[in-house]
Amino acid sequence: MSGMNAPLPLDAAPAFASGARIAEIAALLGDPARANMLLALMGGQALTPGELARHAGVSAPTTSGHLAKLAAAGVVAARAQGRHRYYRLASPEIAEVLHALMVAATAGPPRHRPPGPRDGALRLARSCYDHLAGRLAVALLGALEAQGHVRLSNEGEAAEPTPQGREFLAAFGLDLDGPGQGSGQGSRRPLCRTCLDWSERRPHLSGRLGAGLLERLLVLGWLTRVPGSRALTLTRAGEAGLIATFHLPRDWREGAGGPIRVAS
Amino acid sequence: MSGMNAPLPLDAAPAFASGARIAEIAALLGDPARANMLLALMGGQALTPGELARHAGVSAPTTSGHLAKLAAAGVVAARAQGRHRYYRLASPEIAEVLHALMVAATAGPPRHRPPGPRDGALRLARSCYDHLAGRLAVALLGALEAQGHVRLSNEGEAAEPTPQGREFLAAFGLDLDGPGQGSGQGSRRPLCRTCLDWSERRPHLSGRLGAGLLERLLVLGWLTRVPGSRALTLTRAGEAGLIATFHLPRDWREGAGGPIRVAS
């Protein structure tokens, strides 16, 4: 055995998940209003009850009640700030659950799935909890791999930065050894993972690396958030920067599914 | 870009998961009775309504109603066989959701988590949907790695069989190029993945390789199922075989958390 026997705190208590506790969480995600709120929170930004109420299409009192339940169960966490209360997903584990649900929801039977109006922009670039997703994310991972900064293995299931890649990313402003806000239990969040992009059906980067990359791109102003949506816009400076720095191919908008028309 | 641009059928329809559909699935998992049924099905065996009724602690009519709903939504699938109807989880995607829920349920706040009676046996070896989990699974992966049959990377996030390992596993009776029963949409299930063992907090093998391995171990009689439980028993022949063939360390029962006491 090699490094996999890292000093993980096993003693913590490996009790088994009870059906009751699972049902408790799932039931909270199982209400349309709450599901829409949580889906909005998957954008990664903390949102106020008012914004969440609009997302869910219910009144403020109803929203307040929902949020209280979600917070009590540890699904979301709140942070008071002046006159507002900002809610966010409580942990990466919860984001995992929502992600798995999204995959199952799309992979399922071919029911009627009305393509929403903003789909075009969402498919190009969006935030997924704390990292970048969409065609841009897929293309970016491709570019990183082509440059030898990241090595993919196992049919795209796994990714790992190369030594040269670490240097490159550090120069870009990423601290790969940072704390990485894992959820409790002392479990450190993995540095680099792939996450199946559920619109592109191809992997993109997640984990601490993916999160740091998105943060950096936002700070640089290369990407900007679209208010009230998970969609992200690639600025002109951003596109130029990504092409110059990451060698993003100029035709990245042309994926295997053809170019995406962004609704005007 | 490398092999990651495999011929995946993108045209299939990358519509976005709606809150409604997500809520529909989550609501189905959000009832204690149904959650317990699905947890039982996570054992990987197809079960009859009667068995599921006992697992859930509800009457037969109630169970029947639950199963009808789950089947209609594509969460479970049924197969009639004589006087019995065998139910199983409908897809790996659903198993993924349940797994994420189990992780979230254990990782959450330290609520009271009564350790069940069969915990000891479960922690040693159990089935997880279609592959092996528990301390034995973790030790087995460690042995495979030590023998150079599998290469782990990225903090245990990823695993991949080496050429030598493929040969070894083929000799053991595994067909690594088999179809692999992925769920619809032509998406082929990954060959080899790791899955965080949520009792050991360490990775073990899943994917087609993990599934094939468990199947083979059961066929050989090295592992046997404990009726009415997800627990698996390592037979004397099995332990000897694993030590001889896989070089499983003799003291595999002694994990980082100390030996496990199996309730008598």
Added chain:
DNA sequence: ATGAGGCTTCGGCCACGGCCGAAACATCCA
């Protein structure tokens, strides 16, 4: 200080859905 905006609490309405017992249906066995 006074008002405005945002959020929460309270009270009450109503529907959805889980639960069971009884009975119908299906399948296998004798």
Added chain:
DNA sequence: TGGATGTTTCGGCCGTGGCCGAAGCCTCAT
């Protein structure tokens, strides 16, 4: 052919929980 076993359908009971409007708080702006 009859009876035993497993499964589903039907009917009815009842609790849980989502929803809103009105009113109360709190925080900030004027």
